[in-house]
Amino acid sequence: MKIIVQxxxxxxxxxxxxxxxxxxxxxxxxDRGLSPVVVVSAIGRAGEPYATxxxxxxxxxxxxxxxxxxxxxxxxxxxxxxxxxxxxxxxxKTLGHETIALTGGQAGIITDYSFGNARIVSIEPGYxxxxxxxxxxxxxxxxxxxxxxxxxxxxxxITTLGRGGSDTTASALGYALGARAVxxxxxxxxxxxxxxxxxxxxxxxxxxxxxxxxxxxxLGATVLNPRAAEIAMEHSIPLRVKSTFGDGEGTLITSxxxxxxxxxxxxxxxxxxxxxxxxxxxxxxxxPGDLAVxxxxxxxxxxxxxxxxxxxxxxxxxxxxxxxxxxxxxxxELLDALVVPVGLERRPGKTARGRLYLFEVEGRTRxxxxxxxxxxxxxxxxxTRIVKTSVEDNCAxxxxxxxxxxxxxxxxxxxxxxxxRAGVQMLQLANSPMSVSCLVRSQEVERAVRAxxxxxxxxxxxxx
Amino acid sequence: xxxxxxxxxQRMARKQGQxxxxxxxxxxxxxxxxxxxxxxxxAQATLAVPRVDIEAPPGVTDAFSESGFAQVVVDCSNLQSxxxxxxxxxxxxxxxxxxxxxxxxxxxxxxxxxxxxxxxxARDTLEEHMHLGCRVTDGLALVTARAVDMRALxxxxxxxxxxxxxxxxxxxxxxxxxxxxxxxxxxxxxEAAVGAWRKEFQLEGGPEP
Numbered sequence: 001m002k003i004i005v006q007x008x009x010x011x012x013x014x015x016x017x018x019x020x021x022x023x024x025x026x027x028x029x030x031d032r033g034l035s036p037v038v039v040v041s042a043i044g045r046a047g048e049p050y051a052t053x054x055x056x057x058x059x060x061x062x063x064x065x066x067x068x069x070x071x072x073x074x075x076x077x078x079x080x081x082x083x084x085x086x087x088x089x090x091x092x093k094t095l096g097h098e099t100i101a102l103t104g105g106q107a108g109i110i111t112d113y114s115f116g117n118a119r120i121v122s123i124e125p126g127y128x129x130x131x132x133x134x135x136x137x138x139x140x141x142x143x144x145x146x147x148x149x150x151x152x153x154x155x156x157x158i159t160t161l162g163r164g165g166s167d168t169t170a171s172a173l174g175y176a177l178g179a180r181a182v183x184x185x186x187x188x189x190x191x192x193x194x195x196x197x198x199x200x201x202x203x204x205x206x207x208x209x210x211x212x213x214x215x216x217x218x219l220g221a222t223v224l225n226p227r228a229a230e231i232a233m234e235h236s237i238p239l240r241v242k243s244t245f246g247d248g249e250g251t252l253i254t255s256x257x258x259x260x261x262x263x264x265x266x267x268x269x270x271x272x273x274x275x276x277x278x279x280x281x282x283x284x285x286x287x288p289g290d291l292a293v294x295x296x297x298x299x300x301x302x303x304x305x306x307x308x309x310x311x312x313x314x315x316x317x318x319x320x321x322x323x324x325x326x327x328x329x330x331x332x333e334l335l336d337a338l339v340v341p342v343g344l345e346r347r348p349g350k351t352a353r354g355r356l357y358l359f360e361v362e363g364r365t366r367x368x369x370x371x372x373x374x375x376x377x378x379x380x381x382x383x384t385r386i387v388k389t390s391v392e393d394n395c396a397x398x399x400x401x402x403x404x405x406x407x408x409x410x411x412x413x414x415x416x417x418x419x420x421r422a423g424v425q426m427l428q429l430a431n432s433p434m435s436v437s438c439l440v441r442s443q444e445v446e447r448a449v450r451a452x453x454x455x456x457x458x459x460x461x462x463x464x
Numbered sequence: 465x466x467x468x469x470x471x472x473x474q475r476m477a478r479k480q481g482q483x484x485x486x487x488x489x490x491x492x493x494x495x496x497x498x499x500x501x502x503x504x505x506x507a508q509a510t511l512a513v514p515r516v517d518i519e520a521p522p523g524v525t526d527a528f529s530e531s532g533f534a535q536v537v538v539d540c541s542n543l544q545s546x547x548x549x550x551x552x553x554x555x556x557x558x559x560x561x562x563x564x565x566x567x568x569x570x571x572x573x574x575x576x577x578x579x580x581x582x583x584x585x586a587r588d589t590l591e592e593h594m595h596l597g598c599r600v601t602d603g604l605a606l607v608t609a610r611a612v613d614m615r616a617l618x619x620x621x622x623x624x625x626x627x628x629x630x631x632x633x634x635x636x637x638x639x640x641x642x643x644x645x646x647x648x649x650x651x652x653x654x655e656a657a658v659g660a661w662r663k664e665f666q667l668e669g670g671p672e673p
Binding site for chain 1: 506507510511512513515516517518519521522537549550551554555557558559561562563564565566567568569570573575613618619620621622623625626629634635637638639640641642643644
């Protein structure tokens with residue numbers, strides 16, 4: 001059997017015309033002697049009746065003060081894909097093919113219990129293979145799976161795989177079924193060199209490496225879920241991203257060899273990405289030796305609240321990190337007037353020793369002042385020091401992505417020059433063998449991405 | 465007794481129509497009693513195809529160190545009084561063919577990490593030619609923890625830092641990406657740092673021998 005997995009995104013199945021275009025893609029594959037397995041996303045985007053966000057909103061609106069459980073949120077979010085899968089199966093049927101619609105669980109997709117962002121632990125491919133042997137086209141709900149049955153008398157819980165989870169479903173099925181390729185159909189022509197909303201002349205890449213697409217996805221590109229790329233990379237499954245509606249070949253995602261050392265002095269840039277909605281926190285304390293304890297305390301507090309931090313940096317007297325902007329207020333609340341004791345020691349018959357570090361969060365003075373007043377009572381015993389906390393609220397990370405790993409010496413300098421010419425201030429920098437990123441203010445993102453695209457992508461002919 | 469109970473349940477099922485079966489799933493008739501669908505051996509074999517493992521759970525998967533690094537912190541507080549800007553610093557190093565890693569920007573300084581063999585040239589460029597003040601720390605090791613889906617792992621930084629703190633190690637510099645976490649520590653403490661992380665994240669082999 002020559003199995004091919006074809007995944008259709010929400011915009012490929014949102015109208016009868018679009019569904020027909022998608023169904024024709026499946027029909028063509030079948031006519032070419034392939035055995036297609038179809039994966040479908042929910043119909044449409046936020047605001048449309050069966051879109052995932054709409055369903056979730058419906059549940060939350062029951063009573064905004066009573067939070068639904070993650071299990072129930074996943075159950076309702078899974079409905080969007082179930083509806084579109086059944087409708088898509090019917091659309092394919094109208095072209096004369098026998099189809100069978102399957103939920104994630106029916107398709108044998110077993111996940112862990114991380115509701116809202118579950119990982120696919122394993123797939124039991126038997127039933128899909130059986131359906132294919134019967135000549136049917138299995139149409140599988142993307143974005144969902146089911147947990148292992150806790151006991152033979154209990155069913156597993158329906159879980160969802162997080163944003164872009166249908167790509168992960170497609171890639172995972174591609175591997176489990178031994179598919180020849182996985183095709184990701186969308187409303188753009190393939191993987192673009194930049195966000196076309198920011199860069200009008202962004203072009204479609206013919207080929208991109210697994211590593212590059214993974215890096216791009218992690219750094220803001222939304223065309224493919226990074227986990228889908230990583231599963232495909234690990235198992236060497238060719239992925240192709242293409243338009244449901246056009247005739248283009250799209251972008252082939254595959255493994256590319258490292259460049260010979262002689263060519264590795266120049267970074268082989270393929271794309272400029274942007275990851276918006278970032279807030280950047282900077283903390284300053286004037287006693288270097290105490291910083292490690294303060295840092296540790298903050299990371300523990302944030303970790304306990306499941307808040308991810310990144311772009312972490314430190315000097316002798318300061319440290320900084322970025323968080324998603326959606327959790328900025330929560331972080332501020334946690335840190336506002338926080339007191340961290342350092343080196344606290346009580347010696348019998350003597351005065352206590354140690355210092356108290358009081359956090360002063362920029363723009364939040366009331367609690368800080370109240371706390372400071374209270375701490376004055378300990379002044380005779382303990383020294384109180386201030387940790388000044390500033391927040392750059394509205395930032396974004398813009399990045400240059402390389403096709404393969406390189407250690408080009410000049411890339412940082414070129415990026416800095418490019419940003420300088422564009423009048424963009426870099427707030428922080430980060431690099432890896434596959435990318436160079438800088439943190440910029442949101443109002444400068446467009447200028448930054450355009451400059452990077454112009455200086456690095458348009459100016460060079462990447463190896464494809 | 466058991467037979468009567470079974471019969472009544474089957475009658476009830478027939479009454480309800482059992483409509484959820486598709487045509488090929490419909491049970492074969494056997495003297496009026498529903499039975500399980502009979503599958504041939506080939507179908508049985510297909511259905512019994514074993515499970516395929518897909519994604520590893522998120523977590524730290526490896527910890528290791530690499531020696532031979534130096535950190536250069538360049539004082540930029542007086543840049544405004546010169547004709548230089550920060551970009552000139554990066555460009556000057558690049559023109560000397562010096563690769564820098566872990567670049568970090570601060571209010572009045574920038575921090576760069578490089579291989580120790582590039583240090584002399586870097587100092588010459590920055591201090592002698594550009595007349596910039598530098599604070600240099602050499603004899604450093606880059607300790608890296610690789611992770612699956614680092615950004616899904618809230619608290620990993622806290623655990624990593626706490627493990628180092630417990631081992632008495634205060635990193636010179638820290639950094640992260642979506643796939644790894646790294647710290648710069650004195651070479652003498654690299655082994656202990658790797659061991660602390662291996663222990664904390666229960667990596668195979670435990671602390672590095």
